[in-house]
Amino acid sequence: MRYGETGYNLEIDLTRSNIERVSTNPEDSQLYLGGLGTNAKIMWDRVPPEVEAFSPDNLLIFAAGLLCGTPATGCNRTIVTTISPQTQLLVFSMMGGFWAPELKYAGYDKVILRGKSPKLVYLWIKDDKVEIRDASHLKGKGAIETAELICQELKEPKAQVAAIGMAGENRVYFASIEQGRSSASRGGIGAVMGDKGVKAIVVRGTKDIHLSRPAEFMELCNEAMDYIKFRNENPIPGVMPILAILGSPQEMKIHDEKWHTENFMWGNSRERRKGFWTEEIAKDWTQTMEKMRTRLISCYNCPMTCGATISPPGKPTYMMKCFSKLTYTMAAFSDLAFGLGIAQSATEHGVDGFSAPQVMAFALELLEAGILTKDDFPGMPEDSEGRFYWLLDHIVRREGIGDVLANGTYWAARQIGNGAEKYAHNNIKKQEQLPLKLSMLNPIYFLMYATGEKLNITQIEGQFPQAPFPTREEREAFVKDWFQVPDEKFKQYFLDWELRGEKSIPFYPTPEMCCDIVDWQERMHYIDDALGMCAGLSSFPLKPPYHIHNYPKLISSGVGLDMDEATLTEAAKRYRTLVRAINTRRGMRRKDEKPPANHWKKRFPELEKELLDTYYAFKGWNEQGIPTEETLRDLGLDYVYEEFVKRGVYSDNGDTPSQATPAVIDKEV
Amino acid sequence: MATEKKIIKAIKINADLCNGCRACEMICSAFHSLPMYSSNNPARARIRVVRHPLEDIYVPVYAGESVGAECAGRDKYIIDGKEYDECAFCRASCPSRDDFKEPDSGLPLRCDMCEGEDEPMCVKWCITDALTLEEREEEVEIVEPQEKLDIGLASLVETHGMQKIMDAVTRMSSLKDFK
Numbered sequence: 057m058r059y060g061e062t063g064y065n066l067e068i069d070l071t072r073s074n075i076e077r078v079s080t081n082p083e084d085s086q087l088y089l090g091g092l093g094t095n096a097k098i099m100w101d102r103v104p105p106e107v108e109a110f111s112p113d114n115l116l117i118f119a120a121g122l123l124c125g126t127p128a129t130g131c132n133r134t135i136v137t138t139i140s141p142q143t144q145l146l147v148f149s150m151m152g153g154f155w156a157p158e159l160k161y162a163g164y165d166k167v168i169l170r171g172k173s174p175k176l177v178y179l180w181i182k183d184d185k186v187e188i189r190d191a192s193h194l195k196g197k198g199a200i201e202t203a204e205l206i207c208q209e210l211k212e213p214k215a216q217v218a219a220i221g222m223a224g225e226n227r228v229y230f231a232s233i234e235q236g237r238s239s240a241s242r243g244g245i246g247a248v249m250g251d252k253g254v255k256a257i258v259v260r261g262t263k264d265i266h267l268s269r270p271a272e273f274m275e276l277c278n279e280a281m282d283y284i285k286f287r288n289e290n291p292i293p294g295v296m297p298i299l300a301i302l303g304s305p306q307e308m309k310i311h312d313e314k315w316h317t318e319n320f321m322w323g324n325s326r327e328r329r330k331g332f333w334t335e336e337i338a339k340d341w342t343q344t345m346e347k348m349r350t351r352l353i354s355c356y357n358c359p360m361t362c363g364a365t366i367s368p369p370g371k372p373t374y375m376m377k378c379f380s381k382l383t384y385t386m387a388a389f390s391d392l393a394f395g396l397g398i399a400q401s402a403t404e405h406g407v408d409g410f411s412a413p414q415v416m417a418f419a420l421e422l423l424e425a426g427i428l429t430k431d432d433f434p435g436m437p438e439d440s441e442g443r444f445y446w447l448l449d450h451i452v453r454r455e456g457i458g459d460v461l462a463n464g465t466y467w468a469a470r471q472i473g474n475g476a477e478k479y480a481h482n483n484i485k486k487q488e489q490l491p492l493k494l495s496m497l498n499p500i501y502f503l504m505y506a507t508g509e510k511l512n513i514t515q516i517e518g519q520f521p522q523a524p525f526p527t528r529e530e531r532e533a534f535v536k537d538w539f540q541v542p543d544e545k546f547k548q549y550f551l552d553w554e555l556r557g558e559k560s561i562p563f564y565p566t567p568e569m570c571c572d573i574v575d576w577q578e579r580m581h582y583i584d585d586a587l588g589m590c591a592g593l594s595s596f597p598l599k600p601p602y603h604i605h606n607y608p609k610l611i612s613s614g615v616g617l618d619m620d621e622a623t624l625t626e627a628a629k630r631y632r633t634l635v636r637a638i639n640t641r642r643g644m645r646r647k648d649e650k651p652p653a654n655h656w657k658k659r660f661p662e663l664e665k666e667l668l669d670t671y672y673a674f675k676g677w678n679e680q681g682i683p684t685e686e687t688l689r690d691l692g693l694d695y696v697y698e699e700f701v702k703r704g705v706y707s708d709n710g711d712t713p714s715q716a717t718p719a720v721i722d723k724e725v
Numbered sequence: 726m727a728t729e730k731k732i733i734k735a736i737k738i739n740a741d742l743c744n745g746c747r748a749c750e751m752i753c754s755a756f757h758s759l760p761m762y763s764s765n766n767p768a769r770a771r772i773r774v775v776r777h778p779l780e781d782i783y784v785p786v787y788a789g790e791s792v793g794a795e796c797a798g799r800d801k802y803i804i805d806g807k808e809y810d811e812c813a814f815c816r817a818s819c820p821s822r823d824d825f826k827e828p829d830s831g832l833p834l835r836c837d838m839c840e841g842e843d844e845p846m847c848v849k850w851c852i853t854d855a856l857t858l859e860e861r862e863e864e865v866e867i868v869e870p871q872e873k874l875d876i877g878l879a880s881l882v883e884t885h886g887m888q889k890i891m892d893a894v895t896r897m898s899s900l901k902d903f904k
C-alpha cells in the first residue's frame with residue numbers, strides 16, 4: 057500500500073478520448089517527492105523543447121501535492137504544470153482551495169492531459185469512474201458559473217471544479233484556471249487548458265488516504281496547529297501588518313493599505329502616490345470592504361481564512377484572495393469599490409490578477425503616447441473605470457486590439473511596434489511582475505528576481521525579513537525564537553544587518569550570504585510545491601509552522617519515505633535543478649535573468665555581476681546559469697547531462713523558441 | 726421519583742464563524758479509522774458541512790440516529806433569504822440520501838462525541854470556534870434500564886410488527902459489532 061500518495065495518475069489523451077489509470081513508481085517519490093517535483097520529471101521526459109505551448113504534445117498536469125489529503129493543516133495545493141504560451145518556458149502555478157485533496161480522495165495523485173479535444177469537453181472524475189463529457193453548452197460561460205452549472209447537472213454539490221472562463225477558451229496568454237476560492241493564474245496555463253478544449257475538470261472522491269506512522273504524524277500536526285495558534289496570538293512586531301501574521305497575505309482582513317497604496321506603483325507600474333492613504337480614504341475603503349465582504353473563508357483543512365466571499369452591488373457573488381484586491385484599483389487609478397467590482401468579471405473570465413490590470417494600463421499608456429490611436433479603441437468609454445471594463449471584455453474575447461493585448465505586454469509591444477516596447481517595462485522573462493519601483497538595489501531581491509523560475513517574487517521570498525530592523529535590540533528579540541533557520545548563521549546575518557552604514561544594502565549581506573539566504577527561501581517554496589503545502593503557512597511568512605526541521609519528519613511518518621534534512625534538501629535541489637534543466641533546454645540563459653531595468657533607481661552593474669556569478673557557482677551552474685556536469689551527476693541527473701551534451705547545450709548561448717513571434721498569431725475564433 | 730446528576734455535553738455550533746474548511750470532517754474520519762488516524766476520508770465523517778459559498782451557506786451538521794425509512798415529507802428552510810437544501814438540518818442517516826453512511830458499505834454513521842476523549846476532535850480542530858463544547862450538569866430522573874428497553878422495544882414492535890423485530894435481532898446478533 058502507498059501512504060500519503062495514492063500511487064496512481066490519470067492519463068487522458070484528449071485527441072483520442074482515451075483514459076488510463078497508471079500506477080506510479082515509488083522510487084520517483086523518494087527522488088522527486090510529488091507535486092512539482094514529479095511534474096518536472098514528467099515534463100522533462102515527455103515534453104521536448106520543440107513542443108510549443110499550443111502543441112497537442114504539450115502536457116497539462118494537475119498534481120495534488122505529496123501530503124495533500126493528509127491531516128497536515130493547510131496542505132491543499134494543486135500544482136499545475138505546462139509550457140507557458142507567454143514565457144515559452146516551464147510554468148507551474150499553484151491553487152489552494154479544495155481540488156487537490158478531492159483528487160486524492162478519488163484515488164489519484166495527478167491528472168495528466170495530452171492531445172487536444174476536437175470539441176469543448178469537461179472531465180468528470182468520481183472515484184473509479186472517469187468520463188469525458190460534452191461541454192458545448194458551457195462555451196463562453198464564466199468560470200464560476202460553469203462550476204455551478206456542472207454541479208447542478210451532475211447533481212453533485214460536493215464536487216470540486218477547476219474551470220476556465222472565456223479568457224482560457226480564447227487562449228489569452230494570461231488566462232487563469234479558477235476553482236471557486238482559488239486560482240492557478242500565472243503563465244497562461246488557462247490558455248493551454250482552453251487550447252486542449254477542456255472547459256473544466258470536476259472531481260469527487262470518497263476513498264481513504266493512509267498514513268505510514270499515524271501517531272508520529274499526528275503529533276507533528278498537533279504541534280503545527282499549536283504553533284499556528286501561538287502565531288495568531290503573537291504577531292511579529294516591527295513589520296507591516298500582512299507580514300506579521302500567518303496566511304497567504306491577509307488582504308481580505310486587513311484594512312490598512314497604506315503600505316501597498318503608497319509603495320506600489322499605480323497605472324502601468326508608473327506612479328508612486330506618497331500621501332495617498334488619508335484618513336478619509338481609509339474610512340471609505342474600510343466601509344467598502346465591510347459592505348461587500350460577506351464572510352472570511354478558508355481553503356481545505358485550514359483555519360486561516362485568507363479569502364472572502366465578496367458581493368459587489370448589482371453583481372454576482374464571488375470569492376477573492378490576496379492582492380487582486382488592489383491590482384485593478386491601482387492600475388486604473390480608482391478606488392476599492394471599482395477594484396472589487398471588476399475583479400468579479402475578471403474571475404468569471406479567468407484572467408491573472410497581476411498581468412491583466414497591467415496589460416490594460418499599458419494599452420491606455422500607448423493611447424496617451426499616440427502609439428495606439430482612438431481608432432484602435434472603437435466605442436471605448438471616456439472614464440477610466442469604463443475603459444477597464446471595455447478592455448477586459450475585448451481582451452478575453454480577443455476582439456480588435458484585445459486580440460493583440462491578449463498576448464501580454466511583451467508580445468503585444470512587439471506586434472504593435474513603433475516604440476511600444478518601452479512601455480512593456482515591468483517584465484521578467486516576458487511576464488508582467490508586481491508593480492514595484494524602488495530606489496536602492498537590494499542584493500537578495502536582485503538574485504531572487506533574476507533567477508526565480510516561478511516568476512513571481514512572492515513565490516520565492518519569505519523566510520528572511522525583507523529589510524533590516526532599525527535597532528540591535530529589535531533584531532535580537534526577533535532572532536530569539538527563530539528556530540526555523542536551517543543554520544545559526546542566518547541569525548548572525550540578520551543581527552548584523554543595518555539600515556545604514558557599512559553593513560547595509562547593497563553591499564551587505566555579502567554575495568556569499570545572499571546566496572545562502574536566497575537558496576534557503578527558494579528551497580522552502582520548492583518543498584511546499586512538491587508537498588502541496590500552502591506557502592501561507594510555510595515558505596511565505598516569517599516564522600511559519602512548517603520548516604526544514606519538521607518537514608522531513610512529516611514526510612517520513614506520513615509517506616514512509618526515508619527522509620532527513622539532508623535528503624529532503626537534496627531532493628528539493630534535484631527537482632529545482634530539473635526545472636532549470638527544462639528551461640535551459642528551452643533556451644533560457646544568463647541574458648534572460650534580469651529584473652526590470654527600472655526596478656531600482658540605483659543600480660550597481662559590477663556588484664550585480666558578482667552576485668550572479670557567485671550565486672550560479674553556489675548553485676552548481678556554469679556562468680550561463682546551466683547546471684554543470686558535476687552538479688547533475690551528484691544529483692543523479694545523469695540523463696540530463698547526457699541530453700545536454702547531445703543537444704550541445706553547453707556551447708550554445710541560447711534562444712528561446714520562436715523569439716520573434718508569439719506562440720499563436722492566427723485567430724480561430 | 727429518584728433523580729441523579731448527569732453531565733450533558735453539547736456542541737455549540739456557531740455557523741456564523743464557520744469558514745468552510747472541513748477540518749472537522751477530516752479529523753472525525755481520521756479519529757475513527759482503525760488503527761486510529763491510520764487513514765482519513767471526509768466521506769466517512771460523522772459531521773458534514775453543508776457548504777454553498779456563493780449563497781453564504783455554511784452549516785455543520787452532526788450525524789444522529791439512522792432511520793429505516795425516510796420521512797413522509799421533506800422540509801426546506803429559508804432563513805434570511807437563503808434557501809437551504811432539502812433536509813439540510815436533519816441529522817439522520819436516511820435511505821433518502823448518501824449522507825452519514827460509510828461510502829463503501831452504506832452502513833450508517835453516528836456521532837459518538839468522540840467517546841473517551843476530553844474534547845471532541847472536531848471541536849479541537851475547529852480553532853475558529855465555530856464548534857465549541859459546552860458541558861453542564863443536570864438533574865435527571867432515574868429510569869431503570871430494563872424499563873427503558875421495554876418502552877423502546879414496544880414502540881418498535883408497534884411500528885414494524887413482532888416478526889420483523891425478531892428477525893432483525895437474529896440478524897444483528899450475527900454481526901460482530903453488536904456482540
Ligand code: SF4
Nearest residue numbers: 355358360362590592
Ligand atoms: S493559509 Fe490561507 S491560503 Fe493558505 S491554505 Fe490556509 S486559508 Fe488557504
Ligand code: SF4
Nearest residue numbers: 743744746747749851
Ligand atoms: S472545522 Fe469549523 S470552520 Fe472548519 S468547516 Fe468545520 S465547523 Fe466550519
Ligand code: SF4
Nearest residue numbers: 753836838839845847
Ligand atoms: S464529536 Fe467526534 S464523532 Fe462526533 S462529529 Fe465530532 S469528531 Fe466526529
